[in-house]
Amino acid sequence: MKSRIVITGNYGPKVRSDCEITLELRNQGGMSIDLVSKVKSLYGESIIKLSNEVLAFFSVKDASVKINDSGALPFVIAARIEAAIKKLIDTDLEYLPEFISDNSYSTLRDRFRFSRLYLPGNNPALMINAGLHSADGIILDLEDSVAPEKKDEARILVRNALRQVDFCGSERMVRINQGPVGIKDLHSVLPHNVNLILIPKCESADDIKKVEKEISGIRKSKNLKNQVFLMPIIESALGVENSFEIAKSSENVVAIAIGLEDYTADLGVPRTLEGKESFYARSRIVVAAKAAGIQPIDSVFSDVADMDALKANVMQSKTLGFEGMGCIHPRQVSIIRQGYAPDEAEIEKSKKIVLAFKAAEHKGVGVVALGSKMIDPPVVKRAQKSIDLAVRMGVLSADWADEIQL
Amino acid sequence: MAIKTVINAAGRSVPLEINGQPVIPFKGVGKHRPSGRKYAPPIPTCSDYPENGNKVVSSLEEALRKCGLCDGMTISTHHHLRDGDLISNKVFELASSMGVRDLVWFPSASFPCNDLVIDYLEDGTINRIEGSMNGPLGRYVSEGRMKGTAVLRSHGGRVQAIQDGEVKIDIAVLAAPSADSYGNAKGTGGSSACGVLGYAKADYLYASRVIVVTDNLVDLPCFPMEIEGNYVDYVVVVDKIGIPEKIVSGTTQITKSPDRLLIAELTASFLEKSGILRDGVTMQAGAGGTSLAIAVFLHQILKERGWKSKFGFGGSTRYMVKMLEEGQMGYILDAQAFDLESVSSIERNANHIQYPVFNAYNYHSKGNLTSMMDIMILGATEVDLNFNGNVVTHSDGYLLHGIGGWQNCLHARNVILPIPLFRDRIPVIVDEVTTLCGPGELIDVIITERGIAINPLRNDLIENLKGSGLPLKTLKELKDEAERICGKPQKPEFEEDIVAAVKWVDGTVIDVVRKIRF
Numbered sequence: 001m002k003s004r005i006v007i008t009g010n011y012g013p014k015v016r017s018d019c020e021i022t023l024e025l026r027n028q029g030g031m032s033i034d035l036v037s038k039v040k041s042l043y044g045e046s047i048i049k050l051s052n053e054v055l056a057f058f059s060v061k062d063a064s065v066k067i068n069d070s071g072a073l074p075f076v077i078a079a080r081i082e083a084a085i086k087k088l089i090d091t092d093l094e095y096l097p098e099f100i101s102d103n104s105y106s107t108l109r110d111r112f113r114f115s116r117l118y119l120p121g122n123n124p125a126l127m128i129n130a131g132l133h134s135a136d137g138i139i140l141d142l143e144d145s146v147a148p149e150k151k152d153e154a155r156i157l158v159r160n161a162l163r164q165v166d167f168c169g170s171e172r173m174v175r176i177n178q179g180p181v182g183i184k185d186l187h188s189v190l191p192h193n194v195n196l197i198l199i200p201k202c203e204s205a206d207d208i209k210k211v212e213k214e215i216s217g218i219r220k221s222k223n224l225k226n227q228v229f230l231m232p233i234i235e236s237a238l239g240v241e242n243s244f245e246i247a248k249s250s251e252n253v254v255a256i257a258i259g260l261e262d263y264t265a266d267l268g269v270p271r272t273l274e275g276k277e278s279f280y281a282r283s284r285i286v287v288a289a290k291a292a293g294i295q296p297i298d299s300v301f302s303d304v305a306d307m308d309a310l311k312a313n314v315m316q317s318k319t320l321g322f323e324g325m326g327c328i329h330p331r332q333v334s335i336i337r338q339g340y341a342p343d344e345a346e347i348e349k350s351k352k353i354v355l356a357f358k359a360a361e362h363k364g365v366g367v368v369a370l371g372s373k374m375i376d377p378p379v380v381k382r383a384q385k386s387i388d389l390a391v392r393m394g395v396l397s398a399d400w401a402d403e404i405q406l
Numbered sequence: 407m408a409i410k411t412v413i414n415a416a417g418r419s420v421p422l423e424i425n426g427q428p429v430i431p432f433k434g435v436g437k438h439r440p441s442g443r444k445y446a447p448p449i450p451t452c453s454d455y456p457e458n459g460n461k462v463v464s465s466l467e468e469a470l471r472k473c474g475l476c477d478g479m480t481i482s483t484h485h486h487l488r489d490g491d492l493i494s495n496k497v498f499e500l501a502s503s504m505g506v507r508d509l510v511w512f513p514s515a516s517f518p519c520n521d522l523v524i525d526y527l528e529d530g531t532i533n534r535i536e537g538s539m540n541g542p543l544g545r546y547v548s549e550g551r552m553k554g555t556a557v558l559r560s561h562g563g564r565v566q567a568i569q570d571g572e573v574k575i576d577i578a579v580l581a582a583p584s585a586d587s588y589g590n591a592k593g594t595g596g597s598s599a600c601g602v603l604g605y606a607k608a609d610y611l612y613a614s615r616v617i618v619v620t621d622n623l624v625d626l627p628c629f630p631m632e633i634e635g636n637y638v639d640y641v642v643v644v645d646k647i648g649i650p651e652k653i654v655s656g657t658t659q660i661t662k663s664p665d666r667l668l669i670a671e672l673t674a675s676f677l678e679k680s681g682i683l684r685d686g687v688t689m690q691a692g693a694g695g696t697s698l699a700i701a702v703f704l705h706q707i708l709k710e711r712g713w714k715s716k717f718g719f720g721g722s723t724r725y726m727v728k729m730l731e732e733g734q735m736g737y738i739l740d741a742q743a744f745d746l747e748s749v750s751s752i753e754r755n756a757n758h759i760q761y762p763v764f765n766a767y768n769y770h771s772k773g774n775l776t777s778m779m780d781i782m783i784l785g786a787t788e789v790d791l792n793f794n795g796n797v798v799t800h801s802d803g804y805l806l807h808g809i810g811g812w813q814n815c816l817h818a819r820n821v822i823l824p825i826p827l828f829r830d831r832i833p834v835i836v837d838e839v840t841t842l843c844g845p846g847e848l849i850d851v852i853i854t855e856r857g858i859a860i861n862p863l864r865n866d867l868i869e870n871l872k873g874s875g876l877p878l879k880t881l882k883e884l885k886d887e888a889e890r891i892c893g894k895p896q897k898p899e900f901e902e903d904i905v906a907a908v909k910w911v912d913g914t915v916i917d918v919v920r921k922i923r924f
Contacts, residue, residue, distance in 0.1 A: 016830050039831050041802040042895035071830030074893060100890075128891070129665045132855050330664035 006087040008153045009080035010122075011068040017125040019077055022066040023084040029062050031055065037069035050074055054081045057095045075164035076124040076157065083153035099163040099192065106226050107171045107195040109254050112136050112392070113231075113295055114324045115336040116173060120145035122154035127161050131168030133330035136337075139173040142185050143200050151181055155188045162192035171195045173231070176211075183214055190218050193226050196254070201262065202232035203239045205249035212250050229254040231297070235262035240281045247292035255295035257326070258285045261302075273309065275316070286321035300326035307335055314339030341393050342386045350383035350390075355401065357383075409904065416794075416842055420915045424907050425534065425554050432916040435845055440770050440912070445571025447614050459588040459626065461641045466493075466619060467500045469640040470577070473615035477507045478533075479576035482613060484606040485515035486581070486593060486742065490652030493581040493619050493644075495519070498526040506531060510554070512573055513537040514564060514605040515808050519652070527552055536573065537564075538808020539798075539906070547905050548804045550921035556805075556906035558798055558919075561605065561741075562767025562814035563911050568608040570770060572913055578613035580606045581647040585620035586628040589638025593743075593760075594753060596622025598648040601722075601743030601752055603632040604762035610637045621647045632760065658723045658745040660702060661695030665826060665855045670696050672876070673783070673824045673853045674703030679874045680867055682780060682820050685713040689781035690815065693723050693744035696824055697783050701725040704781075708734040719766070719779060722748035722758070730755060739775075741766065741811075767814040769911040774817055782818030786825055788839045791881050793846030793861050795823065796839040798908060801832050803840055803898035803922050805906060813911050816848035820867075827854040833888040833895060835881055840898070842917040843908055857884055899923040 004025050011020035019037075033051055035044060051065060054077075069077070075097045082095050116137035119126050122145075130138050140161060146154040158174060175198035176185035186197070199211050208230060215228055230253045232246050239246070240263070247256045260278050264271040271277065282298065289296035298317040301310045310332055317325060318340055325336050342350070352370060357380045360368045368375040390396035409421045414431035422428060430438065455461065463469050481501075483494040494513060501509060507530050511523065514537065521542045526532045534554025539547050547556050559567055567573040582591030583598045593603040598621055610616045610633050618633060619642045661667060677683040683704065691697040702725055708715060714733065718726050720740035724747030729735035731751075739761035743749045751758045766775035776782065787807065788796040797812050799805050815821070825834050835852070850867065852859045857879035860867050871878060879887075900920035910916040 039802075039895075041898045042832060043893060045896055046893050071832070073831060073891060129668075129855055132668060133664060331667060 004088065006084050008083040008087070009072075011070060015070050015125075017071050017073065017076065017128060018123075019067055019069040019072040019080055021080045021084045022068075023081070023088065024064045025060065025088050026062040026064065031061070031063055031065070033065045033067065035067045035069065037067070037071075039069070039071050046074070047077060050077055051081055054078050054095050055085070058082070058085045058089065058091060058093060060085060060089075072124065073128065073164070075160040079157040079160045080153065083156045086152065086156075094159070097160055097164050100166060102166050102168075103163070103172070104193055105169065107229070109229065111171065112324070113171070113255055113297060114340045115327050115333045116171070116297075116324065117327045117330060117333060118145070118175075118300065121158045122146050122150045124157060124161070127165050130330070131166050131170055133333050134168075134337075135170050135327060135330070135333045136324070137171035137173045137196065138167055139175050139198060139326075140189075141175045143175045143177050151177065155185055159188050159192055162189060162194065173198055175200060175233075182211070186211070186214055187218060190215065190228065191222050191224060194228060195226070196229040196231055198257070199230060199232045200259070201235045201239070202246055203236055204242050205245045208232055208246060208249040208253065212252065228252065231255045231257055233257045233259045234281075234285060235259035236266040237263070239263075240284050243285050243288035244291060247288045247294055253292075253294060255297050255324070256285060256289045256292075257297035258282060258299050260299035282317075282320055282322070290321065295323045296321060298322040298325040300328050301332065302328060304329040304332065307331070310335055311339060341395060342390045346386055347390050347396055350386040351400065353380055353383035354387055358401070414915065416845060416916055418842055418917045420907070420918055421904060424557065424904075424915070429907070430914045432910050432914040435847060438912045438914050440570065444569045445574065445612065447612055459635070461589055461635075461638060462587050462623070463640050463642060466496060466579075466617070466642045466644065467504070469617045469642050470497070470500060470504070472640060473577045473617065475501060475504065475506055475577060478509070479506075480510040480512050480574060482512040482575045482578045482609045483514070484580060484603065484609065485513060485517065486600040486603055486605060487598065487648035487653050488600070489517040489519045490598070490649035491517060491519055491581065492646055492648050493579060495522045497579050498523055498531055502526050502529055502531040508533040508553075511535045511537065512575060514561065514609075515810065516540060516543060518542075538810070539805045540807060544805035544807075548799075548919070548922045549924060550901070550903050550905050552905065555904055556919075557909060558809055558906055559909045560767070560809040560813035560911055561763050561811045562769055563809070563909050563913065565608045565764055565768040566770045566911065566913055567909070568612045569768065570913060575609060575613035577615045577617065578606070578609035579617045579619060580610060580633060582618050582620045582633060583647070584622045584624050584628050585618045585633075585641055586624055586626040586635065587641055588626050588635035589616070589618050589633065589641050590626065590628040590631040590635040591618050591620065591633040591638075592628055592630055593632055594749065595624065596620070597650055598622070598646065598653060599650075599749055600648070600653050601749040602740055602760045602762070604741040604760065604764065606633060607762045607764035610634070615639045617642060619644060619647055621645060630760070632762075654743065654746050654749060658693050658698055658725075659695060660698045660725075663695070666696045667699055668855045669824045669826065669853055670699035670703055672855070672858065673700050673822060674707060676822070676851065676853060676858055676871075676876060677704065677781060678707050679876060680870050683707060683713075685711075686716045687713070687780045688716050688718070688778060689783075690719040690721075690776075690779050690818070691781075691783040692785070693721050694785060698723060698725050700783055700824065701729070705729050705732075705734055719761075719775065720744075720748070722751070724748060727751040727755070727758070730758060739766075763811065767811060769814070770913075774814075776815050777817040777819070779815075779818040780820060782815050782821045784812055784815055784821060784823050786823050786834070788834055788836050789823065789825070789849070789852055789881070790836050790839045790846070791885065793849045793852070793881065794839050794842050795844040795846070795849055796841045797843045798906075799841040799919055801836065801840060801895060801898070803900060805919055809843060809908070813844055816844045820851070821849050822851045822853060823849060824853040827856050827884060827888045828892050831892045833885065833892050835885040835888060837885075841908060841919055845916075852881065852884070854884060856887055859884055
């Protein structure tokens, strides 16, 4: 027989915007709720009301509930109570907070994915304002940042966050776990407008196909309309060897990322700042992604205090051909974005090349020259790519060529 | 006994009498005209003082006895030793053991270390506190357990109350990091250096009796003389006046919170795009993590543009010192040093000037330094839809902070409040502030992580920022957004009993705090 007392959530001197629920199911005696909260005088009544609603939803009639609250928002409290109930009662019911309409957007296959901000899936404090930092994507992580015994409650919290936290236009991403836990993750989060699923520790096209099959099953049974893109993360030698087949395993794969902590561990070498040990793997990923026509995404940079090193790392990553990087702190977002954007000198040079090409075309001359220097077609192509990127990022006006001719 | 109340010009119900003394209800900003002459302390004669100038007595207790400590007296202390202060508590410990009762404690501010005075409020040694309340002390007062009614004043309002004779200090007990036997004293030197002693100036000039307490007796003259020996009755030498690591913060730290950094970045961007930040700008910012981040961002902009701030008004911090030393700030005028770096800068930099708040903040004087400031960065616990601000109570109704210089600083040209839209679910923008500390007409801009609200009275700023790309919203929009996320809070409930009065800078009563129903 299951234990009749369970604890979910977090409480402690450093915990904010979360709560801890101690639930004991009883055979009689009705409901007793004991609330300790720093916001009791402001939200005490509404916390008790919400708690009663959630308990009633799951038909819990006789129980004692202790809530230690440090300013948790309603979607967090509801998630913690639901998680506690589900530790004691088998049920497929879900207590879903309102889905805020601002979150019902879809994203495009080739949108920018320069910066994608990782948020630990069981830490609500970091979720609430995550949308404000203008990251291209926000990842609610159910994998490595969540302890094994917390997976179930994190899944419910992430589901509620997808419905209640305003992502402010950032691509809505979830990193699921491997294997059967990952399948449970998918069932829980997919119906709540996830734009992209990150598949960790991917080693073969088969890994993708399994996830994709599950996704299409859920989409069909729940009649979901939103498109769900995939971003496999390569974190092992085998994954690197199979990167091209992974990259082209499905039309829903829009990017492929590398995770260097696990990759270097797999190789049995230390991860260095210089990154010689991962140079081959990173280049291999870039080539595989470009060959498959998708975005290569670099590993996170873990020293959040060192912005200069981050900048240098981004420049190196851009030189290798990467088109984005993970962020583990919101302060990294703008540096990463600026880093991957074409710089002023690059834009100026590209403008000249593209104009020279247009002039040659106009005159019907086959050879493009800039000053006395001949320009090969691939150089023109690269210049055009930089210009397109600059225009899309808003650092260059779309009609820049007209402005110059005026 | 029911006290007669009236509705003041801010629409608040306030009494006509506090602690048995008549008070004037708030009449509106700049509306109250003082009359009469300033208060003066009794005339002393030097025949009562040793010819050799040595005023050292054996103990604080002896000094208090010689000053004639008795029931009902008003005792003042300053807060330059911040949370490391060992002297204020000692005064009341001694008074209690001497059997003295019903004292009024008149500190320039109190800190968590002063929670010990609760014991002396309980045993009757202290009748009431006229000064800031924090933490447990605020809780104690809010729950109606203090015998008298607290009176909260701004730093400038405290000087006004002293000079206008509203508060007559019987004995000022002034801790000094360095002093000579004649009573000249300063904030630097020794093991308890705090930098400056600006808040003690009104106390030593106007108190009937002045005791200087030091742990670093130096040869005469102790120079520069922040406290002049001619005003001092007794000097007491003790082992320790304070706990050094709690006197200054060591190093003040920029916020690491991504949300606060976002607010700081938005604030800097607002100041740049609105044209408020310019060559020759004058500015003041506090020592909170967000303010420090703003200072760093502003420094960066000044540097890039080749601009220089004419002067900054401190509370100085190492970030301000950096601006000074790298050439982006002409002078620091300093009323208190917040970190060790600023303390040492005062000794190192000729243009880092000790500037007693005495000269800066009193509304009943011939000018107001704060009205010359272009940029004023302040905080608040609550702001309401009319831009009114609260700094003393939280939304739960409990007293938690002092006013500090906040009210005085509202007279700056551009008053900017960078504040998070909600703190651990507690919304900052409310329909009506729990306690009114500053009228909305003086508060220009609220900057939150989710948008910037400009006071409609500042149409000039609104015009300047059209097309700036900044997220401009109304306070109502911000409030609705916060309530969408946090829910609408219920109101705390109060009893009729008044536990504290909040004075405006001119000595009138702008609001009161009532006892919490708990």
